[in-house]
Amino acid sequence: xNFRKLLKRNEFxxxxxxxxxxxxxxxxxxxxxxxxNLLSLLKTSSGSAILAVGVxxxxxxxxxxxxxxxxxxxxxxxxxxxxxxxxxxxxxxxFGIAILVGTLLGSxxxxxxxxxxLPTLIVTLGTASLFHGALLEFLGTKAVNLGELPSCxxxxxxxxxxxxxxxxxxxxxxxxxxxxxxxxxxxLTGRGIYAIGGDIEAARNSGFRVKRIQFFLYCYxxxxxxIAGVLHLCLIRYSNPNYLVGxxxxxxxxxxxxGARITGGTGTLTGTMLGMALIVIxxxxxxxxxxxxxWEQFFIGAVLTxxxxxxxxxxxxxxxxxxxxxxx
Amino acid sequence: xxxxxxxxxxxxxxxxLVFGVxxxxxxxxxxxxxxxxxxxxxxxxxxFLALAMMFAMITGGIDLSIVAVANLTGVAAAMVLTAPALSxxxxxxxxxxxxxxxxxxxxxxxxxVNGLLITRVRxxxxxxxxxxxxxxxxxxxxVTKGHSVSxxxxxxxxxxNGTCLGLPxxxxxxxxxxxxxxxxxxxxxxxFRMYRVGGNPxxxxxxxxxxxxxxLGTYMLASVLAGLASLIMISRAxxxxxxxxxxxLLQAILVVVLGGVDPAGGKGRISGLLMAIVTLQAxxxxxxxxxxxxxxxxxxxGLALLAVMVMNHLVAKRASAHTQRKGALS
Numbered sequence: 001x002n003f004r005k006l007l008k009r010n011e012f013x014x015x016x017x018x019x020x021x022x023x024x025x026x027x028x029x030x031x032x033x034x035x036x037n038l039l040s041l042l043k044t045s046s047g048s049a050i051l052a053v054g055v056x057x058x059x060x061x062x063x064x065x066x067x068x069x070x071x072x073x074x075x076x077x078x079x080x081x082x083x084x085x086x087x088x089x090x091x092x093x094x095f096g097i098a099i100l101v102g103t104l105l106g107s108x109x110x111x112x113x114x115x116x117x118l119p120t121l122i123v124t125l126g127t128a129s130l131f132h133g134a135l136l137e138f139l140g141t142k143a144v145n146l147g148e149l150p151s152c153x154x155x156x157x158x159x160x161x162x163x164x165x166x167x168x169x170x171x172x173x174x175x176x177x178x179x180x181x182x183x184x185x186x187x188l189t190g191r192g193i194y195a196i197g198g199d200i201e202a203a204r205n206s207g208f209r210v211k212r213i214q215f216f217l218y219c220y221x222x223x224x225x226x227i228a229g230v231l232h233l234c235l236i237r238y239s240n241p242n243y244l245v246g247x248x249x250x251x252x253x254x255x256x257x258x259g260a261r262i263t264g265g266t267g268t269l270t271g272t273m274l275g276m277a278l279i280v281i282x283x284x285x286x287x288x289x290x291x292x293x294x295w296e297q298f299f300i301g302a303v304l305t306x307x308x309x310x311x312x313x314x315x316x317x318x319x320x321x322x323x324x325x326x327x328x
Numbered sequence: 329x330x331x332x333x334x335x336x337x338x339x340x341x342x343x344x345l346v347f348g349v350x351x352x353x354x355x356x357x358x359x360x361x362x363x364x365x366x367x368x369x370x371x372x373x374x375x376f377l378a379l380a381m382m383f384a385m386i387t388g389g390i391d392l393s394i395v396a397v398a399n400l401t402g403v404a405a406a407m408v409l410t411a412p413a414l415s416x417x418x419x420x421x422x423x424x425x426x427x428x429x430x431x432x433x434x435x436x437x438x439x440x441v442n443g444l445l446i447t448r449v450r451x452x453x454x455x456x457x458x459x460x461x462x463x464x465x466x467x468x469x470x471v472t473k474g475h476s477v478s479x480x481x482x483x484x485x486x487x488x489n490g491t492c493l494g495l496p497x498x499x500x501x502x503x504x505x506x507x508x509x510x511x512x513x514x515x516x517x518x519x520f521r522m523y524r525v526g527g528n529p530x531x532x533x534x535x536x537x538x539x540x541x542x543x544l545g546t547y548m549l550a551s552v553l554a555g556l557a558s559l560i561m562i563s564r565a566x567x568x569x570x571x572x573x574x575x576x577l578l579q580a581i582l583v584v585v586l587g588g589v590d591p592a593g594g595k596g597r598i599s600g601l602l603m604a605i606v607t608l609q610a611x612x613x614x615x616x617x618x619x620x621x622x623x624x625x626x627x628x629x630g631l632a633l634l635a636v637m638v639m640n641h642l643v644a645k646r647a648s649a650h651t652q653r654k655g656a657l658s
Contacts, residue, residue: 118637121591122581122591123637125630126630126637129629132626133624136621136623252458256458262452294473296466298470300466301459301463302463304459304463308459312450312451313451
């Protein structure tokens, strides 16, 4: 790719920002670049990164998903309570149940979006509230602590401090990214997802089976949320049904930062991963820059606002005389 | 063209049903003066936020930053009201007037930022207000360093907790603003244009409407309404903390959609919104008295939102099939 093309892409600027920020942080505290710290960053952010992949796919299709964290926590808590109740203790079983639950809940989103053609933000707001409310009301609010947790969750990724642990988490993330990359870029369904995001009527007219593609999309995103739920449990070794919900806006922010457009059917996995990296690094290291933690919200907000402005604008138009014409 | 036929009947029946069920379950308690008054005093705080959301949705957009705007303006007003230098220099009446002016100006400024991002930079409203929402809330956190601002003058609590003619002052205030909003939507050129822009931006553009100006005005209005919500918040709680009321965002969207506003734009009436707000407030307070958990309410609201959307979809589908049979396109 030539340099001029590179300059036009969001990913490039986010990459520069990540490098810049890392450089400043390293200057303040060299520990940042130590393998131990980088690996632990990787481990803690793998779950969110998987959720971000799902959010990216929905955004690429012109939708807006705020239910992924609710699905993740439902899958996690249902899995762990089911396994304790039945004395099961195998990580493969855990992933299996979580994936099943995630896909099922995703299919509820899918029905509303694909068959009733309802706006995705409102559907996912509704289902997030529905799923999470049902989980807390009917399954309970009691957290599962380390002692009760089946040991497969504790063993997944090895002992704390070893390098193999973070790398196992990272391997799951890589697998998810690879499969998603293949679906988005190399299958007809993937091209369909981009086409729907570009113009749903045009996609329909050019022969894409829009309903089927949307149905697949929301089920797949639910599946990813199920995987993320199990990873999150293995990370903190404690299952609280109130966790995760409320972090969805941060994940959406990461995806939007990475250059995904809700209107144009564009957005790449590279961008999303870079956006996620930026948000995680900022969240963990703002204090090292001499800014207190209460600058975090503002900083991310500023980067996000600038990011969307660069993605969609035409920032220059703020300073020019208004063009005649145009719809908005 | 705006539909003038009465579409509020199903919603009215739902409202009557909710009141009826709770009345029958607890005849003495639910319609008691004390409960009605507590409902009326809880309602305005998020009623203003719902009004704000409604205007954004009528023009086919959405405003995810309203709660953040309410936080930022509330913090600013609380700081003005508690600043020792100001309270020493100004009589109380002037101090309160200054706080209100700060709220309205700051809110209008927030709305201007949203509006410019949407109309000039052409960022979709959902993303523009997602970003600015973080930004505004971030500002509120920075200026308060995460602490709450408390110790407001007692006279100010009258807005949130006082009564006038037997009704809570905040409720009367809300009724007046809702009435003015209805006038704006139904009787003024601006209101007419909001519906046109939301209904079909291309057509309204060709009809000579300056879409950008209408949208800019709408987001400024939405932010100012959010600012009014913050005045109620700080006077009710006698303090303000950045991050207060983040659950209101979902509730505002829920109530606006329940109230018959089309998220795609162009449709929605104040009467519908008022009925939806009253219904939500009544069910909240009824479920509270029956001591249902907050999780159950979360579950019910999610269900209600989805059910109403599906119902609207089915009704619209039938209506369009009906129109097509008659062969009428206008």
